[in-house]
Amino acid sequence: MSESFKTLCPYCGVGCGLEVFPPAASGRATHRDNQGNPIWKVVGDKSHPSSQGMVCVKGATVTESLDKNRLKYPMMRDSLSESFREVSWDEAFEKIVSRIQKIRESRGANGICMYGSGQFQTEDYYIAQKLIKGCLGTNNFDANSRLCMSSAVAGYMQSFGADGPPCCYSDLELTDCAFLIGTNTAECHPIVFNRLRKHHKKNRHVKMIVVDPRCTKTAEVADLHLAINPGTDIDLLNGIAHLLMGWGAFDSLFIDECTQGFPDYAGVIQHYPPEVVSQKCGIGIDQLEQAARYWADSKKVLSLWSMGINQSQEGTAKVRTLINLHLMTGNICKPGAGPFSLTGQPNAMGGREAGGLAHILPGYRSVKNAQHRAEVEKLWGLNPGQISRFPGRDAWSMITGLETGEVDLLWIAATNPAVSMPDLHRTKAALLKSPFTIYQDAYYPTETSAYAHILLPAAQWSEKTGTMTNSERVVTLCPKFREPPGVAKADWEIFAEVGRRLGFHQQFAFADAAAVHREFVQFTRDRPCDMGEISHEKLAEDGPMQWYDPQKAEIEIEDQDSGFFSSLLKGLIKKEPLKGKRLYTDLRFHTPDGRAKFAAYHSRGLAEPPCEEYPFVLTVGRLYGHWHTQTRTGRIEKIVKMHPHPFIEIHPRDAAKLEIIDGDWIELRSRRGKARFPAKVTKAIAPKTVFVPMHWGALWANDAEANVLTHPAACPISLEPELKACAVQLVPVNSLPEPSQHSELMSVSTSNQR
Numbered sequence: 001m002s003e004s005f006k007t008l009c010p011y012c013g014v015g016c017g018l019e020v021f022p023p024a025a026s027g028r029a030t031h032r033d034n035q036g037n038p039i040w041k042v043v044g045d046k047s048h049p050s051s052q053g054m055v056c057v058k059g060a061t062v063t064e065s066l067d068k069n070r071l072k073y074p075m076m077r078d079s080l081s082e083s084f085r086e087v088s089w090d091e092a093f094e095k096i097v098s099r100i101q102k103i104r105e106s107r108g109a110n111g112i113c114m115y116g117s118g119q120f121q122t123e124d125y126y127i128a129q130k131l132i133k134g135c136l137g138t139n140n141f142d143a144n145s146r147l148c149m150s151s152a153v154a155g156y157m158q159s160f161g162a163d164g165p166p167c168c169y170s171d172l173e174l175t176d177c178a179f180l181i182g183t184n185t186a187e188c189h190p191i192v193f194n195r196l197r198k199h200h201k202k203n204r205h206v207k208m209i210v211v212d213p214r215c216t217k218t219a220e221v222a223d224l225h226l227a228i229n230p231g232t233d234i235d236l237l238n239g240i241a242h243l244l245m246g247w248g249a250f251d252s253l254f255i256d257e258c259t260q261g262f263p264d265y266a267g268v269i270q271h272y273p274p275e276v277v278s279q280k281c282g283i284g285i286d287q288l289e290q291a292a293r294y295w296a297d298s299k300k301v302l303s304l305w306s307m308g309i310n311q312s313q314e315g316t317a318k319v320r321t322l323i324n325l326h327l328m329t330g331n332i333c334k335p336g337a338g339p340f341s342l343t344g345q346p347n348a349m350g351g352r353e354a355g356g357l358a359h360i361l362p363g364y365r366s367v368k369n370a371q372h373r374a375e376v377e378k379l380w381g382l383n384p385g386q387i388s389r390f391p392g393r394d395a396w397s398m399i400t401g402l403e404t405g406e407v408d409l410l411w412i413a414a415t416n417p418a419v420s421m422p423d424l425h426r427t428k429a430a431l432l433k434s435p436f437t438i439y440q441d442a443y444y445p446t447e448t449s450a451y452a453h454i455l456l457p458a459a460q461w462s463e464k465t466g467t468m469t470n471s472e473r474v475v476t477l478c479p480k481f482r483e484p485p486g487v488a489k490a491d492w493e494i495f496a497e498v499g500r501r502l503g504f505h506q507q508f509a510f511a512d513a514a515a516v517h518r519e520f521v522q523f524t525r526d527r528p529c530d531m532g533e534i535s536h537e538k539l540a541e542d543g544p545m546q547w548y549d550p551q552k553a554e555i556e557i558e559d560q561d562s563g564f565f566s567s568l569l570k571g572l573i574k575k576e577p578l579k580g581k582r583l584y585t586d587l588r589f590h591t592p593d594g595r596a597k598f599a600a601y602h603s604r605g606l607a608e609p610p611c612e613e614y615p616f617v618l619t620v621g622r623l624y625g626h627w628h629t630q631t632r633t634g635r636i637e638k639i640v641k642m643h644p645h646p647f648i649e650i651h652p653r654d655a656a657k658l659e660i661i662d663g664d665w666i667e668l669r670s671r672r673g674k675a676r677f678p679a680k681v682t683k684a685i686a687p688k689t690v691f692v693p694m695h696w697g698a699l700w701a702n703d704a705e706a707n708v709l710t711h712p713a714a715c716p717i718s719l720e721p722e723l724k725a726c727a728v729q730l731v732p733v734n735s736l737p738e739p740s741q742h743s744e745l746m747s748v749s750t751s752n753q754r
Contacts, residue, residue, distance in 0.1 A: 006045050006543075008468050008476040009059035010119065010461035011627050013343030014191045015470020016059055017048020017544065020462070020481065037067035040462075040482070049544060050169055050474050056190040057625050061636045063462070068635040071444035071457040072486025080432065084455060089487060089497075092454055097501045099436050100136070103408045109138035113398045113407050116143040116356060117414035118345025121466025121478060123516040124491035125347070125354035127508070128413075129362060131495050133355070134380045135504045139367050139392030142358040144415045145348045146395040146720060151310035152341035153352060154718040155319025159327075159597050161590030162528040163352055163364055166332065166583035167302065167340040168472045168546070172196040174336030177207045177298035179291075181233065181322065182308020182724075186217035187624040189306070189342050192471075196304075197221065207294045211236065212308065213619060214649070214691055215684040224290055227686045228281040230617045230725045231606035234314060237321045238603070239277030240292045241269040241328060249296035251330030258587045259327050261598035268600040280603070282686070295329065300336030306344060307621070311724040313607040315715035320599035327596050333584045342471050349469035353529050354520060358392035363523035367391055379522060381506060394719040395421070396712050402430040413440035413491055414458065418447035419629040419697035422710040422721045425673050440494060443631050447697040458491050459484035465513045466492070467539065472581075474546045475531065477539035492516055528583075528590055546581065607713035607722045608671075610688065614727035616654070617689045618668065620706045621724075626695040634700050646704040648677035649691040650730070655681045658732055665733040668692070670726050673708035676733060690730065694723075 009016040023031070023038035031039040040063040046053035074092035075084035103111045114132050116125065120143075132141040156163045172178075172195045185193040200206050200221070210222035211233070219225040228236055244250055245266065255262050278285045295301055303326065309318045323339045331337040343349055355362040365372035373387045393401055399421065401407035410431075421427040431437065431451035439452035442460035449455060463484035469475050489497075496508040510516050514536035524547075525532040531547045539545060588594040610617050622628075625639040633639045648666055660666060662681045667674055668690070677692060685691050696704040709728060714721045 005479055005481040006047070007462070007478045007481070008346065008470075009055065010062065010346050010478075011058045012189055013345055013348055013471040014051065014189050015346065015468065015472075015474060015476060016051035016055055016191050017045030017476065018055065018059055018062075019043050019045045020063065022481075039063055040066070047543060048476070050470055050472060051191045052195075054191045054194055057639065057642070058627055058633065061638055062632070064637070065632045065635045066460075066462060066482070067485070069443050069445070070485045070488070071441060071455060072488060073457060074487075075455040077453060080451065080453070089489075092456060093497060093501055095454065096438060096498055099409055100498070100502065104136070107408060109136045110140060111406065111408035112136060112138055112411075113140040113393055113401065113409065114411040114413070115395060115398060115415065115417065116141065116351070118143060118145045118148075118343075118348040118351055119414045120347060120351060120356070120491060121464070121468055121513075122347060122350035122354050122520065123466040123513045124495070125351045125356040126362060126520040127492040127495045127499075127516060129355045130380060130507060131499045133361065133367070133387055133392075134376070134382055135499055135502065135507055137386050137388055139358050139388050139390065140398070141356065141392060142395045142398065143351055143356045144395065144417075144420060145345065145351050146357060147420060147723060148307055148310060148344035148720075149341070149348045149352070150357060150720045151312070151315025151319055151715055151718040152305075152343075153357070154316040154715075155323060156341070158316065158717075159320050159323045159599065160584065161592075164473065164529060164583060165341050165471060167338040168581040169195060170581060171302050171336050171338065171340070173199045175199070175300050175302035176205065176336065177209070177294050177301045179209045179211075179295065179301060179303040180218060180222075181211035181303065181305050182310070182318075183304055183306035183342055184212065184214070184216040184218050184621060185304060185306075185342065188622050190624065192304075192342065193218065207298065209291050209294055213686045213689045217624075224287065224294065226281070226283050226287055226291060228283055229686070230619055230689060231312075231609070232281040232603065233309060233318050234321050234601055234603035235272060235277050235280045236288070237318075237325060238269045238272040239274060239281070239288055240295060241325055242272045242277070243274065243289060243292035244296055244325075244328065245269060247292075247296060250328045254330035254587075255328065258595055259598055260593065260595045261600070262328075264600040265324055265598040268602060271602070295325065300334065301326070301329065301331040302337055303339050304342055306342045308724055310718075310720055311722060312720070313713050313715055313722045314601070314604055315720045316717040317599070317601040317604075317715075321601050324598055327598060332596075333582070333587055335582070338582070340471075346470070347468040349471065349473065350467065350475075353469060353524065353531070358394050361387070362520065363527040364529050365527070376523065396714065396719070396721060399427055399430045402433050405433075407434070409436045409438070410434050411438040411440070412448060412452075414442075416446050416448045416629040416631055416697070418451060419705065420694075420707065422707055422712045422723055423672050424705055424708045426712075440491065441631070442488070443635075445699065446631055447629070447699055456494055457484075457486055457488035458494070459488045463488065464490035465536070466490070467517060467536070469547075472546065473548075474544045475534055475539065476544040477536055479540070548581075548583070606725050608711055608725070608727045610727045614670065614729050615688065616728050616730055618670070618709055618726050618728040619689060619691050619724055620694040620710070621691065623693050623695065626693070628695065629697050630695050630700055633695075643693075643695075646677055646693055646696040646701055647680045649680050649682050649685040651685050651687045651689075652681050652683060653687050654690075654730075655679065658730060660732055667731040667733045668709055668728045669731060670709040670711075670728045672711060674703075675705055675708050676703045690728070
């Protein structure tokens with residue numbers, strides 16, 4: 001057995017390299033979990049370019065969950081009122097294929113939906129697209145990335161003509177000013193923050209601005225913390241632009257030569273003078289001016305954002321308004337500068353590359369583009385016109401499709417919508433109506449397994465080979481280094497077998513994951529996300545590789561000023577076709593005329609603003625140790641001790657009015673539901689705003705589901721729900737029993753666990 005295996009952390013989009021040692025390798029003591037299973041030791045991979053040997057608590061403990069509460073065998077039942085029975089793979093496949101064929105004959109393929117996950121490896125994503133969008137001819141594939149990254153996708157596509165963050169992690173150590181908005185980077189992307197914080201501490205001229213209603217671990221170390229009112233991000237960004245315009249702190253040469261739409265944008269920002277923005281955002285004029293001054297005085301501004309921007313009815317507008325500031329000041333296309341979306345999940349980027357949303361196809365193609373469809377049909381060996389020209393159902397419209405009876409089959413894989421979707425009471429009621437739900441996961445039970453007719457055991461990280469792409473476009477090979485439990489299979493193998501049994505033998509004749517990857521990268525050749533040079537073999541030999549745009553040129557100059565742009569535009573700088581870390585360094589974008597596009601947006605505010613009956617704004621988010629719905633981390637003792645129970649953060653001023661002290665129970669009520677939490681009275685949250693972590697579903701605590709309260713109103717462009725904010729009322733509750741601990745709740749029947 002090998003001494004160690006190099007792989008990628010399967011949690012957030014930072015994409016940290018891990019080195020994993022088998023139990024007792026080289027004389028190491030064998031550590032065991034509380035069930036007696038040997039634990040593989042995990043350390044940071046010092047050779048990985050993205051994380052440089054650093055690792056957070058989630059990555060360091062990931063192997064401790066591998067053998068706990070695993071789904072080992074296929075299980076089936078005829079109705080949700082029955083108990084599951086163990087079945088063979090043949091019986092499960094026969095039932096699935098028969099059901100798919102029946103639906104295709106009676107209603108057509110649009111009655112079939114698949115809901116996937118950013119935890120998929122790229123090979124899983126790709127085969128799912130080939131099955132659903134290609135062979136079955138419906139675009140009804142969406143992923144939980146719809147709930148976190150689709151606004152960033154839409155923003156990049158509309159501003160630059162293509163998806164893909166143009167920055168890289170090296171920019172964290174080159175910037176003069178880091179502008180963090182809608183991201184608690186220190187807790188949600190800790191290794192990215194570690195790199196930035198080291199640079200910030202080492203260089204006194206470097207400034208850090210953090211925009212967040214909470215004084216998070218990120219905000220605590222900022223030079224300037226702007227605790228704006230929820231929903232006022234566009235007011236703030238337009239207000240900064242207003243000041244920059246008035247000070248003449250904009251790059252007219254870059255605007256004239258490299259962008260379009262600036263006059264309309266200039267017309268909008270004139271309506272955002274400091275006194276108006278200060279009042280709307282709830283910050284001082286001096287704070288607003290200081291933020292604008294930091295931006296104006298910096299040669300290289302790097303912005304970072306995540307869910308606080310994306311999860312909004314204005315998600316795409318917020319992203320584009322932030323990009324506007326970069327275009328206005330020429331803070332793009334150079335080291336240390338640019339708009340950098342931090343992806344939430346380990347392979348959200350890989351999913352975008354593979355076409356893993358309802359409106360896109362592999363290789364950054366669109367289902368609405370006839371040429372794109374024809375290219376994919378040819379490569380897949382399909383008849384012309386077989387791929388639908390209509391976008392499929394997004395995640396929420398799958399739920400509404402269950403309500404109306406338009407969805408006959410829902411296939412859920414590697415995600416837990418019974419906790420993570422908005423308006424959970426409505427979501428669960430819709431899931432109960434599903435005529436046929438397939439649930440494919442590595443763990444059992446989860447909250448979603450209660451709504452399934454068939455359970456399919458999936459091999460997870462460490463038990464299958466595949467690739468993942470992190471936030472800086474670095475692709476890492478994740479090798480298989482242990483056997484899956486029972487008869488669990490890789491997700492792509494399950495999809496491929498269903499495809500073969502439906503008669504598509506030629507399309508799914510893959511020997512292994514490397515063969516799947518070889519076919520996938522053909523779709524990226526000469527596309528903005530070209531990975532034609534990347535293969536499993538090269539990744540195994542050379543280590544992680546970053547994709548770049550071969551049609552562009554990289555000019556690797558560390559200190560670029562306005563004179564650089566002038567010289568580049570006049571052709572005085574020679575451009576060499578290098579494998580660059582950044583996109584658009586030749587100042588040409590993927591729009592028809594090569595110019596980036598300004599967007600002129602006024603602020604609309606929250607979809608559900610506070611009112612007399614619901615006077616508080618609830619915002620939700622993640623904690624450092626836990627991950628999403630605790631499917632993994634809830635089974636890791638160290639993390640459970642770190643974050644033992646949910647809570648609600650409330651400002652002392654609000655707590656005093658409600659006569660609440662620290663530890664008192666509070667019932668939160670929205671127009672959709674209610675939940676109960678112990679109070680954490682803290683000045684870290686802004687008055688009239690409360691915070692609840694989103695990790696606790698019904699398996700882990702009683703009445704603590706944050707998304708029971710949230711609503712499904714979404715961005716009209718990205719279709720991403722506004723999970724970050726809703727209006728609530730707070731009611732003190734006396735003598736409530738504490739929620740049951742997860743160890744008691746995990747006694748749910750696991751009859752298939754031999």
